[in-house]
Amino acid sequence: MRVNRNGKNLFGVALFALFLAGCQSAEQVSTEDVVLDIFANEQAASAVQNAPPNRDYSVYSPVNHNKVxxxxxxxxxxxxxxxxxxxxxxxxxxxxxxxxxxxxxxxxxxxxxxxxxxxxxxxxxxxxxxxxxxxxxxxxxxxxxxxxxxxxxxxxxxxxxxxxxxxxxxxxxxxxxxxxxxxxxxxxxxxxxxxxxxxxxxxxxxxx
Known part of the structure; x- marks a missing residue:
């Protein structure tokens, strides 16, 4: 089976176009992921800042206490x-x-x-x-x-x-x-x- 030179060129151009489109799509997904990660981290930091203080039992030992x-x-x-x-x-x-x-x-x-x-x-x-x-x-x-x-x-x-x-x-x-x-x-x-x-x-x- 013979394929002419023009057919080979067209096939190569098509493959190259698909490659560029794939790179562009991957770049867009990667950028969106980064933005979402930043937003999630900011929300988590805000939640920690506004949360009530964790109770600290280390200073006082509850073992066998007799306080009333x-x-x-x-x-x-x-x-x-x-x-x-x-x-x-x-x-x-x-x-x-x-x-x-x-x-x-x-x-x-x-x-x-x-x-x-x-x-x-x-x-x-x-x-x-x-x-x-x-x-x-x-x-x-x-x-x-x-x-x-x-x-x-x-x-x-x-x-x-x-x-x-x-x-x-x-x-x-x-x-x-x-x-x-x-x-x-x-x-x-x-x-x-x-x-x-x-x-x-x-x-x-x-x-x-």
Whole structure:
């Protein structure tokens, strides 16, 4: 079979054109892959930057610990270094998460407030439990002296003790303040770090 010279030339040109087209397509795919990789890396870096801090248990060892929440409540009250006599009772409100509205609490915030109230009462400070009802209610399940009715107003108190919870890498930072109710003046304050392996036993304390 004979193939003329023109046929050979045309066949070669066709092969060369296909080769160039393949190179161009590979180059385009390679460029698109690089752009997508860069975009994915930027998104991953942004996600890491905005993620809550990883909890670090290395500083505090949870092995065979005997810490209880009242230990931290005692430290909080002692470090407040309260001086002078209080002519009216002191109230203790729930510790809240340090967010935009300052009205979010959890098991740790409520139990810590209760532990601080008991500790201050044991130390001789006049205390008022603002969750106490004006009357005892009873039903088939038992008798009850406490409630959290909305709109309930505590009167005849001089001060309120409360604080906020900040989720750090090593644990929950508890900021406590004793405030004069009428003037909002800070009478005493302190900060205490509760490690996560302790705080996690008392309710939701997920990092924010």
């Amino acid at each position: 929440l009242s230990d931290y409540a005692e430290q909080i009250v002692m470090q407040l270094k309260l001086r002078g006599q209080f002519d009216k009772p002191i109230a203790v409100a729930s510790y809240v998460e340090f967010d935009d509205n300052l009205t979010t609490t959890n098991g740790l915030g409520n139990q810590l407030a209760e532990a601080v109230l008991i500790e201050m009462s044991n130390m001789g400070y006049p205390m008022m439990d603002i969750t106490t009802s004006n009357a005892i209610s009873m039903n088939a399940n038992g008798s009850f002296a406490f409630n959290r009715d909305a709109g309930k107003l505590a009167r005849d108190i001089c001060c309120v003790l409360s604080g906020n919870l900040i989720y750090e890498r090593r644990g929950v930072k508890v900021n406590t303040k004793l405030l004069e109710l009428q003037t909002k003046r800070v009478l005493a304050s302190n900060s205490q770090l509760i490690p996560y392996f302790i705080a996690e036993e008392f309710g939701q304390v997920s990092a924010r």
